[in-house]
Amino acid sequence: MAEPLYRARDLSKTYHMGEVDVNALRKVDLDVQTGEILAILGPSGSGKSTLLHMLGGMDTPTTGTVHFRDEELTKLDPAGLTLFRRRHVGFVFQFYNLIPSLTALENVAMATEIAPAPNNPAEMVDLVGLGERGSHVPAQLSGGELQRVAIARAVAMAPDVLLCDEPTGALDYRTGILVLDVLRKVNREMGTTLILITH
Numbered sequence: 618m619a620e621p622l623y624r625a626r627d628l629s630k631t632y633h634m635g636e637v638d639v640n641a642l643r644k645v646d647l648d649v650q651t652g653e654i655l656a657i658l659g660p661s662g663s664g665k666s667t668l669l670h671m672l673g674g675m676d677t678p679t680t681g682t683v684h685f686r687d688e689e690l691t692k693l694d695p696a697g698l699t700l701f702r703r704r705h706v707g708f709v710f711q712f713y714n715l716i717p718s719l720t721a722l723e724n725v726a727m728a729t730e731i732a733p734a735p736n737n738p739a740e741m742v743d744l745v746g747l748g749e750r751g752s753h754v755p756a757q758l759s760g761g762e763l764q765r766v767a768i769a770r771a772v773a774m775a776p777d778v779l780l781c782d783e784p785t786g787a788l789d790y791r792t793g794i795l796v797l798d799v800l801r802k803v804n805r806e807m808g809t810t811l812i813l814i815t816h
């Protein structure tokens with residue numbers, strides 16, 4: 618079998634809250650294959666976001682290791698992690714964090730300015746099915762459309778992996794399904810590995 622995209626071993630994270638230790642993660646082993654779609658399920662507070670943050674290089678574990686291909690993330694300093702995120706990771710959150718004064722297309726294009734080898738912003742807006750709406754500002758778009766812009770923005774950075782933290786959490790059921798369809802299309806057409814937290 619090919620080398621996994623991610624290999625996490627013995628991953629634990631403890632938060633110290635005054636007198637109390639919160640074990641957010643306990644000894645997690647995880648392999649993620651390139652091109653896979655991985656859904657992380659579990660009750661609130663079970664450590665899903667904590668795990669995603671470790672994989673995205675947004676936080677570091679208390680013990681254990683994370684490899685991305687042959688690079689050990691848990692050895693990188695903050696500057697190294699910033700570079701890792703910029704080169705390899707796209708993020709999609711429950712809320713869209715778009716810039717209200719910019720059009721959909723401009724929101725996507727702006728993100729690509731710091732990417733080493735970005736995808737074409739207009740093509741990404743097309744990919745998420747918003748070709749007609751590129752000139753609209755966020756206030757003119759629905760929740761599902763805003764999330765699709767946020768997905769286009771993440772994919773425009775040409776990431777190897779898209780980490781999605783409850784991407785449908787603020788949407789009604791049917792709109793959520795549409796957004797998941799768009800994520801599946803990104804996986805299929807761009808080959809982007811998907812790791813998503815959902816409930």
Ligand code: ADP
Pocket residue numbers: 632633634639640641659660661662663664665666667668
């Ligand atoms: P989930 O995403 O499954 O809801 P989280 O990963 O957000 O779970 O949280 C797991 C546990 O760690 C929870 O008990 C949460 O309160 C705690 N936790 C998460 N982040 C922090 C933090 N920055 N400081 C202290 N405790 C935290």
